[in-house]
Amino acid sequence: MENYTIALVEDHLETRQRLRRMIDAHDQLSVVGEACNLAEGQDLLKTGPVDVLLVDIGLPDGSGIDLICSAAKQAPNTEIMVVTVFGDERNVISAIEAGASGYLLKDGSNDYICDAILQIMAGGSPISPNIARHILTRFKQPSAESEAIPPDIPEEEKPQLTPRELDVLKLISKGFRYEEIGDILEISYHTVTSHIKQIYRKLSVHSRGEAVFEATRLGIVR
Amino acid sequence: MESSSHTNLIRNLIYQLFIPISVVILLATGLWQLQSSFDPPDKFKLSPLLHNTTDQGSAVIPTQSWGKTSLPNDWRSLGNPQQRVVWYQAKVDQLLEAVLYIPHVNSYLTVWVNDQVYATDPYLPDRSHNQWNHPRWIPLGDLQQGDTLTLKVITDQPGYGMLGTAYLGNQEELASYYQGWQRFHITFLEYVSAAMLLTALFMAFIWYFRRDESVFGFAAAFLLVWFFHNLQLFVTELPIPRALVDWYAKLTLCWMVIFIIIFLHRLLGEKPKTFEKVLFAYGIGSSCLTFALAFIIPDQFWLLTSRYWDSLTLIMGAYPTYLVVRATILRKDKTIMFTAMAGTLIVAFGGHDWLMVNMGLPREKGYLIHYSAVVAMTVFGAILLQRFVSAINVAEQLNKTLEARIATAKDKIERQFKEVQQLQKEQTLAEERERIMRDMHDGIGGHLVSCISIVESQPENTEAIADILRTSLLDLRLMIDSFEPSSKDILSMLAMLRDRTEQQLKLVNINYDWQVRDLSTDIELPPDMTLQILRILQEAITNILKHAQASVIKVHTYEEQIQGKLIIAIEVSDNGIGFDQDKPRQGYGITNMQKRAARINASLEIDSSDRGSCFTLKLSPLELLS
Known part of the structure; x- marks a missing residue:
């Protein structure tokens, strides 16, 4: 069995210690770096790539989103997870757009935390029904809701979800688990998780496309 | 005055x-x-003049009954209302190249010099030749001294005929008078x-x-x-x-x-x-x-x-x-x-x-x-x-006034609209604030109070404390979820509930049997409604978790028609030991669940046997929205 290295960026001491304790207890996982603010987090990135980076969004000297952006650029092979109390869609979606591929609930049990990390290393990403629904709205075809997607984004900048990916998202938004979705759609569990991965990637690209559109519209980029 | x-x-x-x-x-x-x-000078006036009023019809110049007259000759002075024709005659007293100029004749005129007709008005039986208002200009050529000038005047208005002053003279001398009058x-x-x-x-x-x-x-x-x-x-x-x-x-x-x-x-x-x-x-x-x-x-x-x-x-x-x-x-x-x-x-x-x-x-x-x-x-x-x-x-x-009025009215309406909007906003905020306060009081507030009480009375019971804190966190999450715009429909709401509770259930080896079905109507629930439903279901799940000794929780949705009304049912059942419906044990919170259901016009049916219990929440979309 493979071992994975983890870096932890979290300003709250107790939470950081709790997470570290749980992760270190697992025989496949070990925390190799810790940071309690954005600056330290940026320094941590320079020390070398890790397998998984756990980032809290609300850091005392800045937003964890910035750190996720840097990490996504500097260490493309590192899986980034956002650590959140509520797992609410606003925070999670912006983290995914910045390059994260999953989220962890801070109060999660031992099993939950370790499972989520292992799952992401195995190629799956956790996704909540809320987030699935949000992504569905974001990718809605322009015909359905006229201005949902700005028309000026070039076709290659505007990735569309495949029908299968849409099926998966719809089932997730109705509360079905990956295994159940696999059964309903008659595909394997791994196919479901790779769909999710793909959807996350597209969401990130999609948001960059929207950013370009916005910038063009505002006259920043010509 | x-x-x-x-x-x-x-x-x-x-x-x-x-x-x-x-x-x-x-x-x-x-x-x-x-x-x-x-008027031309008097020296051109035609005179002396004879006239014959007795001959009314002949085409040739009469030879008898001539009497003296002068011009203008208005026939009304003749005293015969039937007078249709009058003849006039004058001797030319000098040699000249002459023209006869008569400003007014009523109506038809024929002119002879000696026996020769020089001019005659057409007298048509069926059509008027209406020339009475026109001055006449009749060139007569060279006249000799002693030539006889004869005029015949016919009228359509018996007794009302007239020959106005006639002038005989040289063309050049009379022309300007004629042209001017014409x-x-x-x-x-x-x-x-x-x-x-x-x-x-x-x-x-x-x-x-x-x-x-x-x-x-x-x-x-x-x-x-x-x-x-x-x-x-x-x-x-x-x-x-x-x-x-x-x-x-x-x-x-x-x-x-x-x-x-x-x-x-x-x-x-x-x-x-x-x-x-x-x-x-x-x-x-x-x-x-x-x-x-x-x-x-x-x-x-x-x-x-x-x-x-x-x-x-x-x-x-x-x-x-x-x-x-x-x-x-x-x-x-x-x-x-x-x-x-x-x-x-x-x-x-x-x-x-x-x-x-x-x-x-x-x-x-x-x-x-x-x-x-x-x-x-x-x-x-x-x-x-x-x-x-x-x-x-x-x-x-008027247009300008109207425009100004419209502009004023528009300003006024805009102002009023803004005021109304502001009021609405304030009202919405007040309502939201009130709701959040109520929700907190209902949920996390109560949990924290009981947490304090446990910490004070039995601080060693950490498991109970952690339990309450977890419940508080869950309630807080449900509250947050109820705010999400994507949780307005029932299936999304249930999906969220599963997401929030599954971890906890897994720890005690309880699995969900997820049997939600698409609904025929797409109803949107207001946030407070969502939260009430979530709390009822959460309570049901907590009961199962604590008391039922079950291994599976089945969540099932279906629709039915009751008295022509569409009813959406959410069924949460387990395969546990059930409970005595008549004497529900304390802590089951069933009364609480019923109260919440009543608050949102929903009904909660509870069924229990030794093969498990079943909670069915029945909502009528129409009543929910009203």
Whole structure:
């Protein structure tokens, strides 16, 4: 069995210690770096790539989103997870757009935390029904809701979800688990998780496309 | 007071009528002077003269019954109302290249020099050759001393024929008098009539596009009728039977007066309906009667209609004069004053014409009334134009006022809208704040209080404390979820509930059997409704977790029709040991769940047996939304 290295960026001491304790207890996982603010987090990135980076969004000297952006650029092979109390869609979606591929609930049990990390290393990403629904709205075809997607984004900048990916998202938004979705759609569990991965990637690209559109519209980029 | 107002009235009358009357006198005098200036000197007058009034039909010059006479010779002085033909004869007393110039002949003229006919008017039986108003210019070539000049005059108006002053002289010497009179008497009339027609058409167009302004319509009718009246004064070949020429002339006069009366009514803003109906009835009645008379008694027609129909027309003409004078006195209005001027002129000249026809006033110069047309047309045209322009101005002004009003109203509405929006916003905020407070009080507040109580009484019971804290966190998450826009429909809401509770259930090896089905209606739940439902379901799940000893929780959704109403059911069941429904154990929170269900108009059915329990929450979308 493979071992994975983890870096932890979290300003709250107790939470950081709790997470570290749980992760270190697992025989496949070990925390190799810790940071309690954005600056330290940026320094941590320079020390070398890790397998998984756990980032809290609300850091005392800045937003964890910035750190996720840097990490996504500097260490493309590192899986980034956002650590959140509520797992609410606003925070999670912006983290995914910045390059994260999953989220962890801070109060999660031992099993939950370790499972989520292992799952992401195995190629799956956790996704909540809320987030699935949000992504569905974001990718809605322009015909359905006229201005949902700005028309000026070039076709290659505007990735569309495949029908299968849409099926998966719809089932997730109705509360079905990956295994159940696999059964309903008659595909394997791994196919479901790779769909999710793909959807996350597209969401990130999609948001960059929207950013370009916005910038063009505002006259920043010509 | 009474006498002073009378004085005012008289002063007003004099002041307002002074100008129009002066203008009338001035114009009439000027006209008289101008007309006289076209008379050739007396030395050209044809004299001495004989006339024969007895021969009425022969085509050759009679040889007997000649008597002395002089020109102008108005047949009314002959005393024979049946007189149709009169012969005139004169000896040429000098040798010259001559022309015979006669400004006025009523009506048909034939001229002989000795036995040779020099000129003859066509006398057609079925068509009028209406030449009586035209001056005659008959070149006679070289005349010898002692040549006999014979003239035969025939009239269509028995007893009313006339030979005006005739002038015999050199062409060059008489030409300027003839041309001047021709221009003044005929050409001028033609121009005036053309102008009348154009003005009438212009007003008719205005009326056509603005039907409410009937004043333009009646002005057009008045001028048009006058134009037709004038036609018989200068058009010799009218396309009407001979018998109807006189009828035509008097008919147009009658209708001129009718239309000017109605025109003045409209101009003064009056509308006496019955009076106008009577007026029209009179116009139509008299027109029809005289039309018949023209054929029944053609010989007496001229005399009778001149005496009676024309007189009635003139009397009717006094009414508009009264209207105008009254308006002039009552309103100090320049337009009315000018109307009075024009009206007085028409009445004065019309009166002159009536006196000329009926009372033997000299008639060599012809009618005068059409000279007043110039003034009348100018005045009426100006008044109507001013009215038209001021109507446009008023409309423009109204438009501006309206625009300003709309702008003000728009501002006001915008302001009010903003105020309403602000109020709504404040109200929404207040409602939200109240709801959040209530939710916190219901949920996390209570949990924290009980947490404190446990910490104080049994601080060693960390498991209970952690449990309560976890429940608090879950409740907080449910609250947050209930705010999410994506949790408005029932399936998303249930999905979230699963997401939030599954971790906890997994720890005790309870799995979900997820049997949610798509719903036929897409109802949107308000956040507080969502939270209430979530709390009921969460309570049910907590009960199962704590008491049921189950391994599977089945969540199932379905729809059913009860009494024609669509019901959405959410069923949460387990495979545990069940509980006694009659004596639910404390901590089951069933009462609490029922209360919450009642609050959102939903019903909660609870069924329990030793094979497990089942909670069914039934919602009616219609009642939820109401």
